[in-house]
Amino acid sequence: MEDCLFCKIIKKExxxxxxxxxxxxxxxxxxxxxxxxxxxxxxxxxxxSFLDVSYADTQLVIDIFQAAKKIAQKEGIAEKGFRFxxxxxxxxxxxxxxxxxxLLGGRxxxxxxx
Ligand code: 5GP
Ligand code: ZN
Numbered sequence: 001m002e003d004c005l006f007c008k009i010i011k012k013e014x015x016x017x018x019x020x021x022x023x024x025x026x027x028x029x030x031x032x033x034x035x036x037x038x039x040x041x042x043x044x045x046x047x048x049s050f051l052d053v054s055y056a057d058t059q060l061v062i063d064i065f066q067a068a069k070k071i072a073q074k075e076g077i078a079e080k081g082f083r084f085x086x087x088x089x090x091x092x093x094x095x096x097x098x099x100x101x102x103l104l105g106g107r108x109x110x111x112x113x114x
Contacts, residue, residue, distance in 0.1 A: 041064055041103055064101060
């Protein structure tokens with residue numbers, strides 16, 4: 001989608017530190033990390049938010065979860081634990097309107113999500 005920052009990152013028009021990529025998913029380091037490991041896992045297809053995902057996208061959802069698992073293992077945070085989170089809409093704290101999942105780890109994360 002034009003004028004979408006993450007679509008531009010996917011097309012490599014904007015630089016990012018890519019840690020994983022396959023046909024359907026790309027993952028890159030967050031530019032403003034909130035933890036020692038902070039990676040964004042992003043479907044290559046443009047979905048504005050989580051609310052746009054339907055049963056037709058079942059394989060994509062599996063791909064995203066598999067990517068998260070692989071990256072967590074590769075980054076060495078799988079054993080100790082991590083957070084896998086998605087922000088939805090304005091009150092959910094979603095700033096970039098292209099669906100993405102945050103993979104956070106490498107420090108003790110607070111129990112509160114607020
Ligand atoms: P949201 O608040 O939409 O769930 O998260 C958007 C995330 O994208 C933020 O954590 C922010 O730091 C990250 N971000 C924003 N712009 C860029 C960018 O140009 N490159 C990268 N790698 N991350 C970005
Ligand atoms: Zn997009």
